[in-house]
Each structure stands twice: as structure tokens, then as C-alpha cells.
Amino acid sequence: MGETGQLRAYFMGIDTHEEAVVYMRSDCDICRAEGFTANTRLQIRAGDRTIIATLNIVGQSVLPAGAIGFSDSAWRYLQLRDQQAVRVRHAPLVQSLSALRKKINGAELSPQEITAIIGDIGKRLYSDIEIASFLTACAGGRLNLAEITALTRAMVASGNRLQWPKCGRVFDKHCIGGLPGNRTSPIVIAIASAAGLVIPKTSSRAITSPAGTADTMEVLTQVDLSLEQMRSAVTSTGACLAAGGRVGLSPTDDLLIRIERALELDSEGQLVASVLSKKIAAGSNHVLIDLPVGPSAKLRDRSQAERLSRLFCGVAESLQVEIRCVITDGSQAIGYGIGPQEEARDVLAVLRNCADAPADLAERSLYLAAQLLSMASGEADSHCREQAREILSSGRAWQQFRRICEAQGGLKPLGRAHYQSQLRARRDGRLLSMDNRRLAQLAKLAGAPSSPEAGLRLRIKVGEAVVAGQPLATLLAETPGELAYAEDYYRQNPDLFELGEKP
Amino acid sequence: MGETGQLRAYFMGIDTHEEAVVYMRSDCDICRAEGFTANTRLQIRAGDRTIIATLNIVGQSVLPAGAIGFSDSAWRYLQLRDQQAVRVRHAPLVQSLSALRKKINGAELSPQEITAIIGDIGKRLYSDIEIASFLTACAGGRLNLAEITALTRAMVASGNRLQWPKCGRVFDKHCIGGLPGNRTSPIVIAIASAAGLVIPKTSSRAITSPAGTADTMEVLTQVDLSLEQMRSAVTSTGACLAAGGRVGLSPTDDLLIRIERALELDSEGQLVASVLSKKIAAGSNHVLIDLPVGPSAKLRDRSQAERLSRLFCGVAESLQVEIRCVITDGSQAIGYGIGPQEEARDVLAVLRNCADAPADLAERSLYLAAQLLSMASGEADSHCREQAREILSSGRAWQQFRRICEAQGGLKPLGRAHYQSQLRARRDGRLLSMDNRRLAQLAKLAGAPSSPEAGLRLRIKVGEAVVAGQPLATLLAETPGELAYAEDYYRQNPDLFELGEKP
Structure with a gap:
């Protein structure tokens, strides 16, 4: 059929x-x-x-x-002008939907079928x-290694691919998340690049969490860099801390993530393909993956983490990327802040060696930075740990972080949230545990990450004692409205903080 | 949180x-x-x-x-008046979504979890x-017998349930579809009810096919009956041929079918639950299921049909319904018409014993009517076949069909489609096969079932010979626009009709 009027x-x-x-009148000739009726799919x-x-x-x-x-x-995507002439027809049949139905029925897809699906999306x-x-159809472990490899390749091919021809080895690190407040990347990147590693870090915004690294960094500097701005930052400092969106790395992944977020789905195969496609498209060839394990983290036990680690290693090997996966403690939230601005506050405290900086965030960052240094130099972990510690405590990491922020448009001051309230202990006791998932939910109900100032600040960590009425956290x-909604959720979930007898 | 302004x-x-x-202004205080941002889920x-x-x-x-x-x-569902005051808040967390995530991860769901999901939908x-x-998550054979049974029960419980207290045994029949033109129900119901069976048939509209029984019957009479109209028709004639929608039988199924249709998904577990929930809600306790098998039918081989038959029997037994499943020939389209009006034309020709009535549709209907008569009387199939044939050939079935249509508001005359064109043979030859799926697609592209006049009329059946240029079918x-779109599809799929050498 030709096109219509x-x-x-x-x-x-x-x-x-x-x-x-698109919107058309019911009496429209076309x-x-x-x-055409409501919900018809059209090609414009x-x-x-x-x-x-x-x-x-x-x-x-x-x-x-x-x-x-x-x-x-739709207006933006088509770059339309007012009253511009457009042509409309029935959407053509999408051939790759037959491959989707094959997958729904449990079959393995060929690389060609996966490429066709990702291309059409x-x-x-x-x-x-x-x-x-x-x-x-791909969740619940229904993608095998070959399928995840094909998915990763197809996602890399769907967008731009950065090249760093003068750099040779290019590093990156990624945490699979699930641990509120675990904002190590800005610190790790500052330490590693201060030591001379090239590490062009792109981060996504939060998927199901109250903050992603991009959300946190956006509180401190500009993150929506163009390709040229990103290149310039990396050339002058060896690193950047940019949001992945604008530079068009693995853009199809962003379309998938939007629906994953709405479904609160975060499946193994998509996770591996999403992470590795972004890293490969950013031009990295050495990648460190942090896999936190804990009863309420994304990974519940070590065997889950080992399974995911094998998938990461298998796909990375097929795509000629050197990878190291580390399994870390994910038993409680890291630092004190949850939500973009409060996590940025913790990051700055660690980089500035403040007395009240969260020790767990600092130690975790040093451990990960040492892993990267050891991947680069081949030196023993203990030696690299000392090297990382020296870079942080000497102030060189803070100096390097400021250079990166300057290269991205300048360091911004922190603000304050407009509304706050205290979540108080209902009894005396010692904090036995906190539920990561419900803490994340609480911070999201308060408005994180779409309001960067929203979230919460913990006032106590596991093992510490409180008396009744003492604040456990500030919301x-x-x-x-959002404050009230989060307070309501806390009232319904008093066991989110588990208090036991004092010893 | 309380409700807002x-x-x-x-x-x-x-x-x-x-x-x-719902639509709200970006500068709205609430x-x-x-x-609230675009795509936030709200409770109103x-x-x-x-x-x-x-x-x-x-x-x-x-x-x-x-x-x-x-x-x-949304306006209709809330029964709103212009300027009526409404209250808006964040949608509460939907608890049953955690059961959905469990299913995505491959776990079996308990009856309670399935009931919660269906209730929330x-x-x-x-x-x-x-x-x-x-x-x-439920497709591809991922629901077991216990889950399908629970799904069926939950779907029955989601809507109205008809009672026929004076009738004792109440019959119904259902074909799982996939065979264009296979419109036996009006004929079978006319024969069975003429023989004295109580058979309150409710049908759905097409899911992925160019016509459902409800679409076809709507060409001939009123099908959107109220509960009272349906009761009255059954009381006066022993039968009805109504659309299921308005009487609210298993209404959640309709919400699922809307999305299944858009995804062109028609999975085993949903199919069994959908069919049996409608029958049970309609008050039937004796059900005949027709399972056509053919290389391009919904069921490709006998083993698939046997598997589906076992699921139907297993669920029916748990729910105290007597069932008979018959596996039938699904190798080619039945009759000549595809699309609501053309299928109605075939139905009338068979009921009126016209000389040019499609013999395959008549024989199939007699076979199925005989199965119902034998379920009712316990007599041998051959005896029941003769009984059915006598009811049809004597004109009693036609008389009974008119009574049913009168009880539903009167028999309507057939019309003609506004646009038509011939699909012609490109060479001499004998028709070896026709592709059911692509024939259905062709009729849908021509506008069926939303335009009841649209579809196609076959001019040849498998085994018959044609010469080049002779019409194979009329579109x-x-x-x-729709005519052109369907013609275009036929040009791209010339092998939809497979012509071989003459013997």
C-alpha cells in the first residue's frame, strides 16, 4: 500500500x-x-x-x-515544526515479534534473532x-550465556562507540547495586585516575533504587556531557563521571530500562548485557564489577553472586574485555545518606577526610580502588591498598575529584531539603539489622531520585545502641505530600529497623 | 497519608x-x-x-x-459528571505484584497468590x-494444572455467575479456534437445542482471529444481551447465542484478552482458564471442546492437542464439570467465508439446506452436535449423528435458529462490502494447501472483525484445480485503504495458496 494523504x-x-x-479526530477522513481506531499502531x-x-x-x-x-x-523524536505536513499509515508488521513469541515459548534465540529484536526496539x-x-520472557534466568553475549553485542551496536586511541588500557568499575548509600564510584574514580589510570566512567540514573551514580554526581556538577565534553574531561584529567544518556552509548538499553523500572524488574541477563554494553560502548577494556551480597541486597547469597559472576566473565571473555568480579558484604546500607544529595554529602566527607566521614564508605572505596590498581599493575592487593590509602589521606583524591568536576563545568554547593521529620526508635535497644529494600522504598516514597534533595540520613548503624525516642534516621x-507518604510507609513497616536487647 | 485537595x-x-x-497541568499545586510526574500511577x-x-x-x-x-x-468507569469534585493520591503499592515477580522468576504460585493477582487486575x-x-510469565507452559485450576476459579469469582435452577444439566461447546471460517457454533446450538438440550451459549469476540462467534452472530441478531434478556431467550427456546461481555461473566478475562490480543499471545494456561471460567460462570456443567489440529492451525500436531485436552479435563474435573474433548481436522479453512458477515452467510446456507452450502461446515457441525447429543443421552455416536442429520435436513434446526434470533431481537438481513477485489491464481494448477494463519492475517488487514463486512470469500478448496487468472478468493x-493494505500483503505472500501440478 502506498502512503495516504x-x-x-x-x-x-x-x-x-x-x-x-498521536491524536486524530474520529471524523478524520484518513x-x-x-x-484506524483507538490503540491502532501507526507509522508517521x-x-x-x-x-x-x-x-x-x-x-x-x-x-x-x-x-x-x-x-x-513523539514531537521531539520527529523534530517537528508547527503545522508541518506528515504522512500516516498502518505500522508495518514487525518481523522480530515472531522471535519474541519463540522466546515466550521457551526457545533459545539465535544471535540474528536477538539482533533483530534489539534493532526494532x-x-x-x-x-x-x-x-x-x-x-x-528473558527474566528468571531464561537467557543463556550465548544469548546474553548476543544481547550485549546488539546493544553495543545500537548506539555510539567511544574510542580512546592514545590510551591503550581503559578502565571502568560498576556495582550491580541493591545497597542503599553505596556511592563508591566518585571516590574510586578519583583515586584510580589520580594514580594514572584512564577511566571514562559513565553511569546510569537509578533503575529501581533511590539514587544512581549519575543522580548523585548531578548534585555536584554537570553530568549530561556531550561526547566532546566527555573527551575533553578525560583528556585533561584521565577520567570523567558522566551520565550515559546524552552520549548515546547503548541507547536501546535506556528504552528497556524505562520499562524495567516501571515493572521493578531487574533480571540477570538484562543486567549483564546492560552493564557490559555500556562499558564496551564507552571504550573500556578492563572492568571491575562489585557484587554486594546480603539478606536484603539484590543478591541474597554467595551462590547467586557466583552465578552472576560466571555470566559476567563468560560474556566479557567472548567480547575481549578483561574483567574482575569481587563479591562484597551487602548486609547493610553504606554511609549515612540515601538519596542523591545525601549520598553526595557522604562522598565529599570521605574525599575531604572529614572526622565524621562514614568509615564503611571509605574502606569500601579503598578496597575497590586497590582492585583496579592491582588489575593495572599486577601488584599484590595489599600493596595497592596502601597506595590507594595514601592517595586518599594525602588529599590527592580530593584534588583530583575537584579537577574532574571543574572539567565538567564546576563543583556545585550542596543544598538542604525543604521538609524533614525524624523516624524515632519505639524502644531501647541495639540495632540488629536494617532492611535494604524497604529503606530504598522509603527514600523513593520521600521523592528520591526525582527530587535530588529527598531521601534520608541514617543516625545509627548496625551494632549501635539507642534509647526510645532517639532518631534512627531523618526523612x-x-x-x-511525599514526606507524609514516606512517614505513612514507616508507620506500616516499623520492623524496617530491627532493634534487639542490649547485650 | 490522607487524601489531598x-x-x-x-x-x-x-x-x-x-x-x-488522567491529565493534569504541570503547574498544578497537587x-x-x-x-506527580508523567506516567505516575494515581488513585482517583x-x-x-x-x-x-x-x-x-x-x-x-x-x-x-x-x-x-x-x-x-476512565470517565465511564468512574461515572463522572462535568466538574464533579474528585480526590487524587499516589496509587497504593499493589501487594500482588510481589507474586507476579515470583512467577517471573519461575516459582509456582499458590491459589491465594493467583486469586490476589486476578482480584487486583x-x-x-x-x-x-x-x-x-x-x-x-504464565505463557509457554509455565502454569501447572493446580495453577490453571486456581486461575479458573479466581476468574469465575471475579464476575457474575448464572444459575439455571430448573434445568439440571446445562450444556455448552467451545472451539479453541485457529481455523478461519470454522463457525459451527450457531449450527450446533440450533441442532442441540432443537433436540431439547439447554445450552446458554456465550461467545467472545475475536482475540487473534478475523471473527469470533459473537462477531458473526452480531451480523445476524443482537448479541449484547442483558442477563434478563439472556434468561428470557433460554427460557423460551432452550438456548441463546450471546456475547459474553455485557453480562459480566469472568470480566477479568476480558481485561487479559485485550492485552493478549495486542501481543498476539494465546497461551495454553490462559486459554483453558478463559474458556472454562466463561462456561462455569454461565452455569454450564457439561462442556464439549473442539480442538482442531493442522500444520497451520493453532495446534500443530496431535501431541499438542492431547496435552491441551489433558489440561482441560484436569481443570474441569477439579471444578466438577463433565467434559469431552474432541480432536478434529484443522488442515484448511472451513466453509468459504472468512470475516463476520461472510461466515454468517455460510451459516445461513447450511441451516437452510442450500445447494451451495459448504459441505465441510455442515459435516463438522453435525459431528459436534452428535457429540453433545451423545453426552446427553449416552447413546452411540452413530445414532446421535443420524438424529442430528435429521434435525438439520428437516428444517427443524433452521426453525430453531430463527426462534433463537427472534428471542434476541430479530434476524437481520445480510449486507455487502463496499470494496472488493479478486486474488487470482498466477498459474494453472491444483490447490495443495492454504496457510490458515496468513489467511486470517489477510482478512484482518482487510478490516475484519472491526468492520463486520470485511474479510474474504474463498473461491476454491484444497484439491480443486484452477487455471491462471482464475480467482482464488474475493477480498x-x-x-x-484497508483493501489496498490487504492486497499488498497478498502480493508479498503469493505462497499463501500453494498450487501444485495437475495430476
Whole structure:
């Protein structure tokens, strides 16, 4: 079928997030000639750009005759001008959906099939429910090593790929998360690059957690760097701490992550492909992976961590990346702050060697930095640990961190949240444990990470004693509604902090 | 947290299909106080009705200050009046989503967990992507017999349940589909009820096919009956041929089917639960299931059919329903018509004993009617076959069918499609096979079932000979765009009809 008559583009002023939506009148000739109804998937062509969008049907009062309305994201993607002529037709059948159905039925997919699926998702040919179905079909350990390798390759190929031709060995580190407050990256990158390693770190924003490294770094400096800004920072300092989004590294991963976040799904195969595709696209060839294990961390036991570690190593080997996976203690939140700004506060305290800096965050960062130094030099871990400690305690790490922030547009001062309240102990006792998942949930209900000031500040760590009425944590929010919502959640989950008898 | 301030309801005139969407201004106090952003899930309360909806953020020109806009389906569900005061808050955490995540990870769900999921879907607490994830997690044989039984029970409990206290044994029949044109139900129900069986048939509209029995019957009479109209038809004639939607039998199934249709997913466990929940809710206790097998039917081979048959029998036994599953030939489309009106044309030809009535549709209907008669009387199949044949050939079935249609509001005349074109043979030859799936796709592209006149009429059956240029089928559409789209598909799929050498 040829394309149909033209319509004039109209900005609706409706933000539907990333899902592309178009609006047409029920009495529109084209709707009637083509048999379009609500939720029909349409292909819209504007100049040389094309998008697949979901149709909403509107009444005559909503749009002028001969017009087609666009949601914000569809308008941006097509780079439209007001009243621009566009052409509309039924969306073509998406061939790779047959591979998706094969996967739903439990079959192994070939690299070609996986490449086709990722290519079509990247071209925005999948609806949100189709992406949700793909993620679900691949979750629960249903991707084998060959499939995860193919997925990683396809995701790297979907976007830009950085080259560091003069650098030779290029390093990176990644923590798989699940541990609130565990913001080691800014400290580790500062130490490692101060020691001379090239480490162009790109981080994602939070997926299911109250803060990602990109969210935290955004409190301190500019992170949405262009490719050129990123290159310039790495050339002048050996490192950067940028958000991955704008530079277009593994962009299809971002489309998947949006749905994973809405489903609160974080599956093994997608995780490995997501992490390694970002690192490879950023040009890294030496990668350190931190796998925290604890009863309420993302990884519940050592065997889960070992399984994930094998997947990381298997995929990295196929893609010629040197990798080291370390399994670490994930029994409680790290530092005191949870949420972008409060985690940034902890990072600064460690880098500045403040007396009240959280010791656990400092020690964890030194351990990971030493691992990177040992990957680079081949020296013993103990030697590298001393080297890392010297760089931190001498102030060289803090100096290097400031250089990185200056190269990214300058270091910003911290602010304060507008609303706060105390979560108090209901009895005397010693803190036996805290529930990482529910702490993360609490910080998210308070508004983290979309409000960077929101989250919480712990006032006590496991093993310490409190008396009834003493604050266990301070809740921070930017709106009274969110503060009340988080307080409500704490009232319903008093066992989030487990208090036992004093010894 | 208590509920927040009020907003005034505003009808947007935007049809988003079943997904509930609300629209709020970005500068709205409540958005800012509560931290609502695009795609936030909200709970809206209006009087004593509550819904969960997805938020779209709009500019100031779209809505007046203090207003909240509603999509058509959300407006209807809340039964709103213009400017009615509503209250808005963050959607509560949906507890059953943890059971969904358990299923994604491959665990068996308890009956309680399945009941909770179906209950929450019924209360419209799940977003479309969450429903898509649930359906995918359950597909590919990932529900065992106990889970399908629990799913069936939960779906029955989600809606109304008909009682036929004076009837004792109540019959029903169902074909699992996948065979275009296989419209036996109207004929079988007419024969069986003419023989005295009580058979209150409710049918669904098409899921992935170009017509369901409800779509076909709607061409001939009214099918959206109220509970009272359905009771009255069954009381006066012993039968009805109604659409299931309006009477609220297993309504959660309809919410699932909407997403299954969009994903073109039709999984075993959902299929069994969907069929049996509708039958049980309709008050049937004796059910005949037709399982057609063929290389391009829904069931590809006998072992698949036997597996499905075992699931049907296992679930039916747990729920005290007598069942008979028959495995039938599904090698080619039945009759000549594909699409609601063309299938109705075939049904009428068989019932009226017309000379050009499709023999395969007649024989299939007689076979199935005989199975029902034998379930009722315990007599041998051959005896029942003769009894069915006598009812059809004597005109009693046609008379009974007209009585049923009269009881449902009268028999309507058939119409004609506005646009048609011929699909012609490219060479001389004998028809070796036709591809059921692609024939169905062709009829759907032509507009079936949403345009009941659309579809196609076969001009040849397997085994017959044609010469080059002779029509193989007539394509029927209500719009030129759809006709062109279907023609285009046929050009790309010339092997849809497989022509071989003449013998």
C-alpha cells in the first residue's frame, strides 16, 4: 500500500513520557479510510524521520480538522515544526515479534534473532507492552550465556562507540547495586585516575533504587556531557563521571530500562548485557564489577553472586574485555545518606577526610580502588591498598575529584531539603539489622531520585545502641505530600529497623 | 497519608481504549505537592468509585486551572459528571505484584497468590505493562494444572455467575479456534437445542482471529444481551447465542484478552482458564471442546492437542464439570467465508439446506452436535449423528435458529462490502494447501472483525484445480485503504495458496 494523504502536525502539550502517542479526530477522513481506531499502531513519516506511535482518538473540540496531534516525546523524536505536513499509515508488521513469541515459548534465540529484536526496539517499533513482554520472557534466568553475549553485542551496536586511541588500557568499575548509600564510584574514580589510570566512567540514573551514580554526581556538577565534553574531561584529567544518556552509548538499553523500572524488574541477563554494553560502548577494556551480597541486597547469597559472576566473565571473555568480579558484604546500607544529595554529602566527607566521614564508605572505596590498581599493575592487593590509602589521606583524591568536576563545568554547593521529620526508635535497644529494600522504598516514597534533595540520613548503624525516642534516621522531602507518604510507609513497616536487647 | 485537595473533573474527549489515563497541568499545586510526574500511577476517588490511572502531564492551554482531565474509559468507569469534585493520591503499592515477580522468576504460585493477582487486575490496579508481564510469565507452559485450576476459579469469582435452577444439566461447546471460517457454533446450538438440550451459549469476540462467534452472530441478531434478556431467550427456546461481555461473566478475562490480543499471545494456561471460567460462570456443567489440529492451525500436531485436552479435563474435573474433548481436522479453512458477515452467510446456507452450502461446515457441525447429543443421552455416536442429520435436513434446526434470533431481537438481513477485489491464481494448477494463519492475517488487514463486512470469500478448496487468472478468493473491505493494505500483503505472500501440478 502506498502512503495516504497528508495531515498537519499539531503539538498537543501532553507529556506521555517516552511512549509515542498521536491524536486524530474520529471524523478524520484518513481514520475512516484506513480503519484506524483507538490503540491502532501507526507509522508517521515527517521529512526523513519515521516513528511508530499509538493512536488515541479525540473529539472535534480537541483538534482542528486535517490535524494530527503529537505527544511531547513523539514531537521531539520527529523534530517537528508547527503545522508541518506528515504522512500516516498502518505500522508495518514487525518481523522480530515472531522471535519474541519463540522466546515466550521457551526457545533459545539465535544471535540474528536477538539482533533483530534489539534493532526494532531501537527503531521504536515496539510498543510498551511488547517491551514488557520481551523483558519478562528473558527474566528468571531464561537467557543463556550465548544469548546474553548476543544481547550485549546488539546493544553495543545500537548506539555510539567511544574510542580512546592514545590510551591503550581503559578502565571502568560498576556495582550491580541493591545497597542503599553505596556511592563508591566518585571516590574510586578519583583515586584510580589520580594514580594514572584512564577511566571514562559513565553511569546510569537509578533503575529501581533511590539514587544512581549519575543522580548523585548531578548534585555536584554537570553530568549530561556531550561526547566532546566527555573527551575533553578525560583528556585533561584521565577520567570523567558522566551520565550515559546524552552520549548515546547503548541507547536501546535506556528504552528497556524505562520499562524495567516501571515493572521493578531487574533480571540477570538484562543486567549483564546492560552493564557490559555500556562499558564496551564507552571504550573500556578492563572492568571491575562489585557484587554486594546480603539478606536484603539484590543478591541474597554467595551462590547467586557466583552465578552472576560466571555470566559476567563468560560474556566479557567472548567480547575481549578483561574483567574482575569481587563479591562484597551487602548486609547493610553504606554511609549515612540515601538519596542523591545525601549520598553526595557522604562522598565529599570521605574525599575531604572529614572526622565524621562514614568509615564503611571509605574502606569500601579503598578496597575497590586497590582492585583496579592491582588489575593495572599486577601488584599484590595489599600493596595497592596502601597506595590507594595514601592517595586518599594525602588529599590527592580530593584534588583530583575537584579537577574532574571543574572539567565538567564546576563543583556545585550542596543544598538542604525543604521538609524533614525524624523516624524515632519505639524502644531501647541495639540495632540488629536494617532492611535494604524497604529503606530504598522509603527514600523513593520521600521523592528520591526525582527530587535530588529527598531521601534520608541514617543516625545509627548496625551494632549501635539507642534509647526510645532517639532518631534512627531523618526523612527528607521536597513536598509535604511525599514526606507524609514516606512517614505513612514507616508507620506500616516499623520492623524496617530491627532493634534487639542490649547485650 | 490522607487524601489531598480536590480537583474538578473534565472530559478530555480522548479515547485511549481501556487503559485509564488522567491529565493534569504541570503547574498544578497537587502535582507539585505530591511529586506527580508523567506516567505516575494515581488513585482517583469520585464518590464511592475508585480507579488507578496513568498520569499524562499537560500544558496550561490544555486544561483550566484546578481541573483534572479523564480519558473516555476512565470517565465511564468512574461515572463522572462535568466538574464533579474528585480526590487524587499516589496509587497504593499493589501487594500482588510481589507474586507476579515470583512467577517471573519461575516459582509456582499458590491459589491465594493467583486469586490476589486476578482480584487486583479486576480492580484495575494493574497497568497495561504489568498485565503484559503477567501474561508472558504464565505463557509457554509455565502454569501447572493446580495453577490453571486456581486461575479458573479466581476468574469465575471475579464476575457474575448464572444459575439455571430448573434445568439440571446445562450444556455448552467451545472451539479453541485457529481455523478461519470454522463457525459451527450457531449450527450446533440450533441442532442441540432443537433436540431439547439447554445450552446458554456465550461467545467472545475475536482475540487473534478475523471473527469470533459473537462477531458473526452480531451480523445476524443482537448479541449484547442483558442477563434478563439472556434468561428470557433460554427460557423460551432452550438456548441463546450471546456475547459474553455485557453480562459480566469472568470480566477479568476480558481485561487479559485485550492485552493478549495486542501481543498476539494465546497461551495454553490462559486459554483453558478463559474458556472454562466463561462456561462455569454461565452455569454450564457439561462442556464439549473442539480442538482442531493442522500444520497451520493453532495446534500443530496431535501431541499438542492431547496435552491441551489433558489440561482441560484436569481443570474441569477439579471444578466438577463433565467434559469431552474432541480432536478434529484443522488442515484448511472451513466453509468459504472468512470475516463476520461472510461466515454468517455460510451459516445461513447450511441451516437452510442450500445447494451451495459448504459441505465441510455442515459435516463438522453435525459431528459436534452428535457429540453433545451423545453426552446427553449416552447413546452411540452413530445414532446421535443420524438424529442430528435429521434435525438439520428437516428444517427443524433452521426453525430453531430463527426462534433463537427472534428471542434476541430479530434476524437481520445480510449486507455487502463496499470494496472488493479478486486474488487470482498466477498459474494453472491444483490447490495443495492454504496457510490458515496468513489467511486470517489477510482478512484482518482487510478490516475484519472491526468492520463486520470485511474479510474474504474463498473461491476454491484444497484439491480443486484452477487455471491462471482464475480467482482464488474475493477480498472484501469497507475502506479503500484497508483493501489496498490487504492486497499488498497478498502480493508479498503469493505462497499463501500453494498450487501444485495437475495430476
